[in-house]
Amino acid sequence: MKTNNNRTKRSGFTLLEILVAVTIIAILATIVGVKVANEPGRARTAKAKAYIASLSTALRMYRMDNSRYPTMQQGLDALCNKPTRKPIPQNYRPEGYLESSSVPLDPWQNEYVYIIPGPDRRPFDIISYGSDGEPGGEGEAADVHSSQLE
Numbered sequence: 001m002k003t004n005n006n007r008t009k010r011s012g013f014t015l016l017e018i019l020v021a022v023t024i025i026a027i028l029a030t031i032v033g034v035k036v037a038n039e040p041g042r043a044r045t046a047k048a049k050a051y052i053a054s055l056s057t058a059l060r061m062y063r064m065d066n067s068r069y070p071t072m073q074q075g076l077d078a079l080c081n082k083p084t085r086k087p088i089p090q091n092y093r094p095e096g097y098l099e100s101s102s103v104p105l106d107p108w109q110n111e112y113v114y115i116i117p118g119p120d121r122r123p124f125d126i127i128s129y130g131s132d133g134e135p136g137g138e139g140e141a142a143d144v145h146s147s148q149l150e
Contacts, residue, residue: 041140044107
């Protein structure tokens with residue numbers, strides 16, 4: 001017994017279905033693209049915070065060995081090279097206090113700022129001025145302070 005199948009098999013997509021799919025993909029790509037474009041700034045800020053935390057730890061180790069923090073004149077370089085300016089540390093570690101031979105630059109290739117004493121009765125403050133390299137700012141240009149990380 002033969003059955004008559006009047007239904008025709010549909011193959012492929014209609015133009016409308018393709019346009020809807022392309023539109024959805026374009027919208028998703030735009031949303032993802034905007035999110036990904038903002039991530040480098042966030043990543044740099046996180047990197048600056050991590051470096052500042054590392055420098056803060058190194059300063060505390062310096063203080064434990066030498067009973068004081070480096071002066072502002074000695075700067076953060078005192079963590080890599082034994083200071084030659086007074087007060088000369090008596091118990092300086094031969095390998096220094098950082099793994100590198102120089103103080104790293106912040107993620108925007110600017111030097112970190114070292115202030116002693118720090119604000120609000122803190123012993124010191126280490127600052128990255130963000131992407132613009134200037135005090136103040138918002139977003140990626142916002143300052144990152146060691147005093148904010150504690």
